[in-house]
Amino acid sequence: MESRPDLSRVLEPPSDDDSSLEPSPSIEWSDDVLEIVARLGEGAGGAVHAVRDARTGKCYARKSIVTRGSPLKYVLRELSIISTLEHSNITGFYGAYMSPSSSEVKVLMELCEGHSLEAAGAEIRRRQGRVGEKVAGRIAEGVLQGLTYLHSKHFIHRDIKPSNILLTRSGVVKLCDFGVSGKLVKSVAVTFMGTTCYMAPERILGCNYGIRADVWSTGLSILELVQNEFPYPRDLPAFELMLHISQSAPPKLEDDPMLPKPWSDAMKDFIRLSLTMDATARPTPRDLLLHPWIEGIQKRKINMARWISEVWGWDMIHKESSDSP
Structure with a gap:
């Protein structure tokens, strides 16, 4: 069976205030500011990694969606849905960006250390x-x-x-x-x-x-x-x-x-x-x-x-x- 990364060893202890994960509205995302911590698996459309923001030390789950394999309308639909949702039992959404080098849309979500x-x-x-x-x-x-x-x-x-x-x-x-x-x-x-x-x-x-x-x-x-x-x-x-x-x-x-x-x-x-x-x-x-x-x-x-x-x-x-x- 595929081993699961022990995210408890590489991530900051959780805060009682979930707002500590909220990025500033002015933050711009790119591959240059995000360090891959671990591969988490596959989601609908592409790979999922745990990544750390080099500027803040905060960690997120980043899903990569290959636009060639996933019609762009589905990618845009997912982004339009998750950007409007805010609930304690829905994964938080923190932004998305296009990776010029790979033609992928990369979506930053709340990282759930307990896995699936x-x-x-x-x-x-x-x-x-x-x-x-x-x-x-x-x-x-x-x-x-x-x-x-x-x-x-x-x-x-x-x-x-x-x-x-x-x-x-x-x-x-x-x-x-x-x-x-x-x-x-x-x-x-x-x-x-x-x-x-x-x-x-x-x-x-x-x-x-x-x-x-x-x-x-x-x-x-x-x-x-x-x-x-x-x-x-x-x-x-x-x-x-x-x-x-x-x-x-x-x-x-x-x-x-x-x-x-x-x-x-x-x-x-x-x-x-x-x-x-x-x-x-x-x-x-x-x-x-x-x-x-x-x-x-x-x-x-x-x-x-x-x-x-x-x-x-x-x-x-x-x-x-x-x-x-």
């Missing part, structure tokens, strides 16, 4: 560990909060999956990668974009869809996280997998006899509702924030900073400020 939910899940599996219900609930809540905010702005994400759910050093959930996001018209979208295996049945079938399609992808991502495996057969060809998802009964959260205690009935019901085949009967993100499982999670003290530190084996710093995500 996909990477965290892979590390947990490697260590033969499991994700507990409280942590899963906090992650689900963060995704739903981000989606509810997007919906309030008349946007749908359309590519919710573990690799697009990021975690900060303090365990805060952040949605990223808006390259396939679109504007909702009367709460309905009609284009076929996103990652097939996490798509809701209505999208696979080519029907109109709305924000509830993101709810399906959320439920599938949480189910995969807690079960340590993708809920559908990974070995099926793409077309057969699409047929399987759209025609078979949705997966359920089932108890594992190897675990010390069963999943709560409230959590099972949350997954069941998220994976409702009929989109019109599936709750919206706002509806699910009122679900008893999420309301119960919101009342509990969950040290997400400690959890993400344990996932990556970091030394705990500022324990006293990490009690809440």
